Amino acid sequence: MTTATAVSAGPMEYLKTIGVTTNQSGRGFINPYDCAFTNDGRIMVLNHADAARQALIRIGILNWDEDYLGEYSKGTGRGEGQWTLPIGMTISADQRIHVTDEHLHRVTVFDTDGDFVRMWGEKGDAAGQLNGPAGIAVAADGTVYVAEQYNHRVQVFTSEGDAVTTWGEYGDGTGQFNMPWGLALDGAGNVYVADWRNDRVQKFTGDGQHLATYGSSGTGDEQFSRPSAVAVDSEGYIYVADWGNERIQLLDRDGKFIQSLRGQATLSKWAQDFMSVNPDEYNTRQIANLVPDLPDHLDTPYLVSAQTEPYFWGPVALRLDHEERLFVVEANRHRIQIYQRRKD
Numbered sequence: 035m036t037t038a039t040a041v042s043a044g045p046m047e048y049l050k051t052i053g054v055t056t057n058q059s060g061r062g063f064i065n066p067y068d069c070a071f072t073n074d075g076r077i078m079v080l081n082h083a084d085a086a087r088q089a090l091i092r093i094g095i096l097n098w099d100e101d102y103l104g105e106y107s108k109g110t111g112r113g114e115g116q117w118t119l120p121i122g123m124t125i126s127a128d129q130r131i132h133v134t135d136e137h138l139h140r141v142t143v144f145d146t147d148g149d150f151v152r153m154w155g156e157k158g159d160a161a162g163q164l165n166g167p168a169g170i171a172v173a174a175d176g177t178v179y180v181a182e183q184y185n186h187r188v189q190v191f192t193s194e195g196d197a198v199t200t201w202g203e204y205g206d207g208t209g210q211f212n213m214p215w216g217l218a219l220d221g222a223g224n225v226y227v228a229d230w231r232n233d234r235v236q237k238f239t240g241d242g243q244h245l246a247t248y249g250s251s252g253t254g255d256e257q258f259s260r261p262s263a264v265a266v267d268s269e270g271y272i273y274v275a276d277w278g279n280e281r282i283q284l285l286d287r288d289g290k291f292i293q294s295l296r297g298q299a300t301l302s303k304w305a306q307d308f309m310s311v312n313p314d315e316y317n318t319r320q321i322a323n324l325v326p327d328l329p330d331h332l333d334t335p336y337l338v339s340a341q342t343e344p345y346f347w348g349p350v351a352l353r354l355d356h357e358e359r360l361f362v363v364e365a366n367r368h369r370i371q372i373y374q375r376r377k378d
Contacts, residue, residue: 040344043374044293046284049359052077052100054304056314057087060306061102063368068123068351069361070131070133072146076103078131080123091117091277093131093148094329100303115142115150122216122351123179126193134167134180140169141180156241159185161293162197169217169228170265179213179225188214188227188242189356200244206232208354209244216351220270228261228274234272235264235289248272248289253279255291265273265352265360271375273360275349277310280335282349282362284375297339297346297362299371336341339366346371 041048065081076095083090089269092107110113119137128304130151139165140155155164166183166192173179176193185200188211202211216228223240233251235258238244249258259278264274270287284293301309307318322342332341339347348366355361360373 035126036310040296040298040327041266042294044284046293046360046373047280047376049372050296051299051302051371052096052304052366053302053364053370055135055309057090059090059092059105061094063094063370065352065365067121067365067371069123069363069370070123071353072125073129073324073356074097076146077361078123078125078146079363079370080120080133082232088118091120093123093133102233102304106144107149112138114153117142121168122170124170124172126176126178126362127174128176128193130172130193132170132172132178134170135149136166136168136183137367139164139167141170141178142263143195151197154191161189161200162191164189166213167265168215170227171217171219173219173223175355177240179219181217181227183213183215183230185210186214188217188238189226190242199242201238208241208247209238211236216261216275217363218266218352220266220315221268225350226264226266226272228264230260230262230277233258233260233278235261235272246289248285249274255294256285256289258283259335262350263352265354267354269374269377273352273354275352277349278335280339280349281348281362282352282373293364294372295346297344297349297364297371299344299369302369343367 053063068080070078079094088110091220092105094105122134139157142153165185169181178191186204189200190198212231215230218226223236234249238248241249262277263275272285274283282295323349339345350365351363353361362371
């Protein structure tokens with residue numbers, strides 16, 4: 035069996051890859067789950083880590099040229115500014131970093147120097163309580179939207195963390211959710227929710243009125259398997275991280291399929307630096323088959339991606355930077371692939 039096509043015809047073009055795995059502090063990622071961008075050009079990367087490496091939970095800071103500018107973390111725990119299972123991250127217009135923690139059931143806010151500002155939330159289903167918060171977005175006026183996996187709803191807060199309203203309930207009908215994960219806003223303030231277990235994306239007004247539903251279960255165009263993230267550019271084009279199918283789909287303003295991406299990663303600058311001082315690793319890589327022809331029993335998207343290095347493997351988050359370059363965050367390969375949409 036030949037590995038799947040990496041990219042279908044369309045306007046998306048690959049730019050580069052950032053990242054390399056690490057088991058220590060400093061340059062590199064460990065299970066990155068999200069990223070965000072400051073007004074001064076810094077890229078913040080949320081490292082989720084895992085149970086065995088909780089000490090590496092942190093936000094790493096870099097720039098477009100891949101200079102590593104530092105990191106911050108106040109360690110694991112329940113104290114101010116600490117995390118246990120950080121999932122989603124966004125930066126508001128007033129340059130406040132908001133991070134969700136699905137285990138602590140709360141949102142923590144920092145400034146862009148890493149100093150603690152505030153936190154809110156506790157486990158529950160009442161107003162102001164959270165249960166498995168994941169995707170998060172902040173509107174221009176400071177209104178905060180949070181997708182709650184286990185309450186199957188979106189909850190809305192003020193910038194200070196006061197509960198405003200919720201919408202959604204468990205189910206597969208219009209406006210219902212089954213473990214919503216990713217969440218994004220468009221320029222008009224509409225809310226897009228990656229309805230994970232329902233294999234679809236739903237679009238709402240800012241106050242929760244249902245506008246549209248995109249996708250259904252499957253592997254074809256405009257079909258999804260456990261979509262984990264969604265992003266919308268200034269022209270209304272919709273990007274969906276089709277996590278279970280190990281791909282990204284680009285949809286037009288009406289939700290019609292335009293293009294599918296499987297991944298085209300090349301070595302990052304950090305990886306090249308590592309290879310230059312580790313010739314044995316470089317020589318091993320040169321003889322390895324990184325894009326193999328696979329036997330028929332390895333025919334699921336997960337198994338193909340696991341064996342094919344350039345492909346997405348665990349595309350958990352999508353973010354558009356200030357130039358509308360698309361950052362695809364890969365948890366399993368500890369890297370970010372970057373694309374842009376040609377506008378000719």
